Structure formats: structure tokens, C-alpha cells
Amino acid sequence: MNKPIQLSSTKASRSIYDVLRRDLVGGRFKAGEKLAINTLKEQYQVGLSPLREALNKLAAYGLLIQENQRGFRVPKLSREELDDIARLRTELEGMALERAIAHGDAVWEADLLAAAHRLKRADITLDKGEEWERLHTQFHRTLVAPCGSVWLLRFIEQLHDQFDRYRRLGPKMPTIRQELDEQHHELVELALQRDATAARALMDDHIHKSYEVALARYQQHA
Structure with missing residues (x-):
């Protein structure tokens, strides 16, 4: 109970x-x-x-x-909704990342490194529980924080929550999860290098891999 x-x-x-x-x-x-x-x-x-x-x-x-x-x-789940959420995440989060790289300052760089470090420590010390989820969300927020649009950040946060309703269902997928963890650190490196094109391409792939996890878990519960 x-x-x-x-x-x-x-x-x-x-x-x-x-x-x-x-x-x-x-x-x-x-x-x-x-x-x-x-x-x-x-x-x-x-x-x-x-x-x-x-x-x-x-x-x-x-x-x-x-x-x-x-x-x-509680809203029902559907493949059509998941596809729509993933598509919008790709578009909006990629846009926000490009803007963040263009406008982020030294404080943002320090915050991003700190968020990535906390998430990496969580990878080592935690079993992907609530604390890891909190740090994971914080990392993604920090990554796009200086995009310059409060509304864009609000839409992204809402999409993350809806996406996570699918992603967090059922058994884990360790192989893809490891790839996603490695991409977090690659995203930081590209952001610090101010390589917006490569960073957006990696973000697109990152979201697609997360989508594969979410889709597999949704199909297990459909």
C-alpha cells in the first residue's frame, strides 16, 4: 500500500x-x-x-x-501521441539548443559542466531511480536554458513530461541507456565547442534513441 x-x-x-x-x-x-x-x-x-x-x-x-x-x-497512451511528442521534441529542443549555444555565456558553461558532472555521478552511484530522473531533467533544462524564449522552454518541459510517461514504463533497456548516457557528455563537449550543427544532429539522434526506448515500453503495455 x-x-x-x-x-x-x-x-x-x-x-x-x-x-x-x-x-x-x-x-x-x-x-x-x-x-x-x-x-x-x-x-x-x-x-x-x-x-x-x-x-x-x-x-x-x-x-x-x-x-x-x-x-x-489519467490520459490514455497511444502510438500516435508518442510519435507526435517525439517529433515536436526533436524540432523544439533542437531549435532551443542552437539558440542556447549562440547565446550561452561563461556562467551557462559552468552550470552545464556542473549538471553533467552530477548526472555522471548519478550514473555511477544510483540505479536510475527518482534522483537520477531529477538530475537528468535538470541536465536537459540547463542545456537549453539560454535559448532566450520562456515559452519555448515551457513547451519543451511539457513535452518532456508527456514523453516520460512512455519512457519510464516497464523494464529497462541497458544497452540503449548506456548509449544515451554517453551522448549526454558528447552534447556538453559540442556545446562548449559552440558547434551548433553537430550538437543539433546529436540531439536529434539522442531523442530518436529515447523514442525507441519509449516505443518499446509502450508496446509492452499496449
Whole structure:
């Protein structure tokens, strides 16, 4: 049985949003599952008002479906959606990376090296758990951070969350996972060299390899 998650009253709304978002992306709830609000209140030890606020925000964000007078449901998965998400990730993240390489300064370079180092340490010390996922997300955010468009970064973050609903299903694929880990460090090298063309080509391949992982896991659950 899932243990209750304690939340402070002063930050309840934001906290429950963050925790639910993590759990929805991480697969704690099944695709198509209807969420019972009373059950969520007990599991997360949170009041009705902040819970409903968080659920409404998650529905607007696309991680939940709000049904008229019937509560909330986890979106179903589909091959068509996965293909669309991967295609958009390739286009938008590649664009953001090119812009980041053009505009990134010395502070960005230092932040990128630090993010890559933390992720590499996680590769060694962690078994691809929640902490690794957090550092992985942080690395990709840092890589495109100076792209100069808040909206572009928002769209990319939303696409990452939707993509990860597929990628994080089921058994792991160690061979491809190792290739992806190596590409993280290659992306850093190309970014520091300011080779935007090669970096974007590598990012395209990186997303395609991740797509292969996501597709294989989706097919196992379809």
C-alpha cells in the first residue's frame, strides 16, 4: 500500500502539485485510471482545496483529463501521441539548443559542466531511480536554458513530461541507456565547442534513441 506523503500546510497547494506531477510522469497511476479524490486526500495527506487546485492545474498542463462532474482521469497512451511528442521534441529542443549555444555565456558553461558532472555521478552511484530522473531533467533544462524564449522552454518541459510517461514504463533497456548516457557528455563537449550543427544532429539522434526506448515500453503495455 502506498504510504501517505506529508505536506506542510503553508505550501500544500504547490507541494501536492509537484508530487502529483512527479507521480503521474513516473507511472504511479495507470493510463486511463480514474482518480478518486477522497483516496488521494488520504494517500497524500492533503486538504480538499489544495488538492482540487493541483488537479485543475495538472489538467490544464495535460497530465490529467477533467471529466464533467466526474472528477479526473489519467490520459490514455497511444502510438500516435508518442510519435507526435517525439517529433515536436526533436524540432523544439533542437531549435532551443542552437539558440542556447549562440547565446550561452561563461556562467551557462559552468552550470552545464556542473549538471553533467552530477548526472555522471548519478550514473555511477544510483540505479536510475527518482534522483537520477531529477538530475537528468535538470541536465536537459540547463542545456537549453539560454535559448532566450520562456515559452519555448515551457513547451519543451511539457513535452518532456508527456514523453516520460512512455519512457519510464516497464523494464529497462541497458544497452540503449548506456548509449544515451554517453551522448549526454558528447552534447556538453559540442556545446562548449559552440558547434551548433553537430550538437543539433546529436540531439536529434539522442531523442530518436529515447523514442525507441519509449516505443518499446509502450508496446509492452499496449
